[in-house]
Amino acid sequence: MIEKVQFRNFKAYRSLDLELEPFTVLVGPNASGKTTLLEGLSLLSTIASNLLGEDWNHWPGPFVQSHGAQSPVEIGASGEWGGTNGSVRAVSPAVRIPHGPPYLPFVLNGSVADKPFKVGRENIGLSPRASSSENAPRVGGVHGNVERWLLNHLRAELSATSILRFVPKVLAMASYSDEVVPSLAPDGSGLSSVLAYFKLSQDEVFSEIEQALKQIVPAVRRIRIERAAVEQTAVRTIALDDQRHEVPEKRTLWGNQVVFDMKGAKGVAPDSAGEGTLMVLGLLTALMGPSKPRLVLLDDIELSLHPAAQARLIAALRAIQKRDPQLQIIATSHSPFILNDLDPKEVRMTFLADNGFARCEKLTAHPEFEKWKGLMAPGEFWSSVGEDWIGKLGGTAPNE
Structure with missing residues (x-):
């Protein structure tokens, strides 16, 4: 520290x-x-x-x-x-x-x-x-x-050390990973893959993340993981007349997508759940995820949250630090x-x-x-x- x-x-x-x-x-x-x-x-x-x-x-x-x-x-x-x-x-x-x-x-x-x-x-x-x-x-x-x-x-x-600058639309995207243990990028890409990994391999961690999110954003009732198509562009090399040519090739892979059950509505798409909800989910996943950072550097810790939810966020972060005393958080804020x-x-x-x-x-x-x-x-x-x-x-x- x-x-x-x-x-x-x-x-x-x-x-x-x-x-x-x-x-x-x-x-x-x-x-x-x-x-x-x-x-x-x-x-x-x-x-x-x-x-x-x-x-x-x-x-x-x-x-x-x-x-x-x-x-x-x-x-x-x-x-x-x-x-x-x-x-x-x-x-x-x-x-x-x-x-x-x-x-x-x-x-x-x-x-x-x-x-x-x-x-x-x-x-x-x-x-x-x-x-x-x-x-x-x-x-x-x-x-x-x-x-x-x-x-x-x-x-x-x-x-x-993890420096986090989440982009809501990136957090909301379906994702695919061929890694044994998926990782969450600083902008939030890969969130769905990491949560799917937890749901299948470490369900107790998934439950902790879900419970913490529900405490900060009470409108959330459940986090679900669904299958979703992910478009990727790969480069294929073709040999023609002793020359090698690189040709971009689009392919569709089956990955995962986060879906929320909210108060009064089920199956809410991530881009309809609100920026604050997505940002908090990304932060909780980063802190409790497989990488276990020792130092988290977070831009704009208020994460587009309501003032009351900001207070609950700080309480949740302190609870995480209490369980993990070696975790250090350094953040910026305007709130x-x-x-x-x-x-x-x-x-x-x-x-x-x-x-x-x-x-x-x-x-x-x-x-x-x-x-x-x-x-x-x-x-x-x-x-x-x-x-x-x-x-x-x-x-x-x-x-x-």
């Missing part, structure tokens, strides 16, 4: 040092750095998963350096994962290749169980005359006196109703300064918080004070 994050020269965050809770919600104006923070943690997971799992010199990542910055990009996190303390820091200078867009060669360093390690070379750099072959990752390996099983443990914990069901220490506020860089502060850091905390719920306090106070803190705040 991540306890602290540190960004340097990552997109809108020139410098960020932030503590996180097991359940943390980011609020603030649009384009103020909320989603950027989620993206940074997701990128760190990707870098760590690849560099700790392969003998690579570096990991070629996207160009995410802050505008105008000359210093290296750093994305770091520290905490306790599965009972073992550790820290990871992905570092990359800006590297521009002669032909093509710039990219960042990330290397990794950190510690696990107080034993330091490093993956890759931090002095990677390319001259203007460098060849394209020099841009590829080269064998490097892990350096440090750390047992391999500890690194594998850290990699497994950091890899179990004061979500905040009203949080502890003030779980709220972080983002603000875009006049110089174009983002800042992030605890709600409890507001100068008047101690005065008003007993009179207002967190959502009411946020609605009253907004975020401009962050820009008035003065000095060179570490979160700027």
Whole structure:
């Protein structure tokens, strides 16, 4: 579980040092750095998963350096994962290749169980005359006196990160999977296949998901899985006159479709059940599904729900975390109703300064918080004070 994050020269965050809770919600104006923070943690997971799992010199990542910055990009996190303390820091200078867009060669360093390690070379750099072959990752390996099983443990914990950006119409689609254990994509594709797998192979999990959905959306009476046609386009290779041709070929497969029995209506199609219902079902499936994420990064946790349902959602998420104490949820929101069901220490506020860089502060850091905390719920306090106070803190705040 991540306890602290540190960004340097990552997109809108020139410098960020932030503590996180097991359940943390980011609020603030649009384009103020909320989603950027989620993206940074997701990128760190990707870098760590690849560099700790392969003998690579570096990991070629996207160009995410802050505008105008000359210093290296750093994305770091520290905490306790599965009972073992550790820290990871992905570092990359800006590297521009002669032909093509710039990219960042990330290397990794950190510690696990107080034993330091490093993956890759931090002095990677390319001259203007460098060849394209020099841009590829080269064998490097892990350096440090750390047992391999500890690194594998850290990699497994950091890899179990899911960033969710559900699209209602995608969640509603019928799906087909030839995987032994179907997976749910970040946009929600594959939902029907995952639920069908649960219904057939882990009916108790399916029942838990169904019961949790009924608690949050009382109009739902039952979730049913039906067979449905799924159109797919495959590419077939044809050899003709010693030449190979790729021909797109449409085919119809029989997959699965989610159907709801609602209060007063049976057999309701998913695209008629409401966006909020679908989004909650997707979230519950992601949290309780086969992948068992350790860190869930969720954009817009209110999920198009009624304010009363938002409160029930928070209660359901806390119940899931109680059963799974190692699950961490970091979400963004624009809803004061979500905040009203949080502890003030779980709220972080983002603000875009006049110089174009983002800042992030605890709600409890507001100068008047101690005065008003007993009179207002967190959502009411946020609605009253907004975020401009962050820009008035003065000095060179570490979160700027």
